[in-house]
C-alpha cells in the first residue's frame with residue numbers, strides 16, 4: 001500500500017527537528033504555548049517519536065501557526081480563542097472510557113493507554129472544510145493498536161468519539177450552539193486504517209491544549225472537523241453514530257466528509273485551499289482528492305457515490 005513511499009526519503013528522515021524548528025519559531029511557539037497555560041509535563045508524554053513511512057516530505061507549518069490559528073469551539077469561535085482560553089483546561093489526570101462492542105470495556109487512564117505504545121511522528125496534510133490547510137508534524141500512534149488491545153467484537157461497524165464536557169473550564173460550552181459534548185464518528189475500517197492516529201503531541205512536544213490535549217483523533221484524508229479533540233470516550237457501535245456538524249447542518253457536512261475538490265460545499269468551492277502562513281498574496285493551491293491520500297484510502301469507498309450520497 002505504501003510502496004510508493006517506502007523508497008522515498010521523507011522530510012522526517014532527512015531533517016532533524018532542529019533544522020525545521022528555527023530559532024524564531026521556537027521562540028514564537030514557546031510564547032504561544034505559555035499564553036495558553038503551557039504544555040503538560042505528564043509522565044506519559046514521551047518524546048523522541050520515531051519517523052514514519054506515512055510522513056509526507058513537505059515542510060511543516062511553524063509551531064506558531066499551528067498553535068495560534070485553531071478551531072476548538074469549546075473555547076470560542078475566533079481562531080485565536082483556543083490559544084487564549086484553553087489554558088483553563090485540566091488535562092492531568094485524564095482518562096478515556098472505551099465501551100460498547102469491545103471485549104475489555106473500561107475507563108482507561110492516560111498512563112494505561114500509553115503503556116507500551118511506540119510514538120511515531122506523522123507529518124500530515126491537514127485540510128479544514130473552511131478551505132485553509134496546514135502541514136502538521138503530529139506525534140501519535142495508530143488507533144488500530146488501541147482498538148486491538150481492547151478487542152473489537154465482530155458486530156461492531158462504527159466507532160463513536162466524544163470530547164470532554166466541562167463547561168467550568170470550557171467556556172464555549174456555556175453557549176448551546178452545538179449539542180455538547182462535541183461528537184464524531186468513523187466507520188470501523190476507516191478507524192482501523194494505518195493513517196488514522198490518536199495524537200498526543202506535535203513538533204515532538206506534548207499536545208498543546210488548543211490543539212486537543214492530551215489526546216485527539218487525526219484522520220488526514222477527511223476534513224479537519226472529523227479530527228475530534230480532547231477525547232474522553234470511544235464507543236464501538238453497530239449503527240452510524242451521531243456526529244456534531246453532520247447533525248447540526250446535514251446538507252453541508254456529511255458523515256464521511258472525505259476531502260473532495262469535486263464536491264463544493266453549498267456555500268463555497270472546495271477545489272482550492274489557502275495554506276496558512278503563506279502570506280497575504282500567496283496563491284491558493286489545488287486541493288487533492290482525499291487530501292493527497294487517494295492511493296492509500298480510495299479502496300475504502302469503492303462503489304460509493306461520494307458526491308451526492310456519501311459526502
Ligand code: MTE
Pocket residue numbers: 069070071072073074127128129163182210211212223224225226227228229230
Ligand atoms: N474537536 C472539538 N472537540 N471541538 C472543535 O471545535 N474543531 C474541529 C477539529 N476538532 C473541533 C474539534 C475543526 S473544525 C478543525 S479544522 C480541527 O479540529 C482544528 O484542529 P487544529 O486547531 O489543531 O488545527
